[in-house]
Amino acid sequence: MSKKFELQCRRLAKELPQVFTKVKKTVPVKGSELIKSGKHQDKDGYDIIPGNIYNRTIEIQVPINHADRIKRQYRAKGEQGVADYIKWAKSAGKWQQNAVAKTMEAQQQQQQKN
Secondary structure, eight states: OOHHHHHHHHHHHHHSOOOEEEEEEEEEEEHHHHHHTTOOBOTTSOBOOTTSEEEEEEEEEEEOOHHHHHHHHHHHHHHHHHHHHHHHHHHHHHHHHHHHHHHHHHHHHHHHHO
């Protein structure tokens, strides 16, 4: 793909709302931290040793790289793929913004009750 096309994809991506996706990541955790959190045995049933390091899989949210996805859609489906992706990204961005707003509102209501 040409440099001009790459630049157009990046410019278009900047205009889209930030959308997040969930990914799984393995992180090292000290045994003492696991014990503090209430976990006393590993997945195999062995006691957790405070000085050992254990790998734990966590789910994190990362922003989607719109430019890469636009290029992928263009290669797969041409201009219609790009148009469909833009429509999806805009609706996903609105949905996530509404979900965040509802979550924050629920948290505020909970705090007011306490």
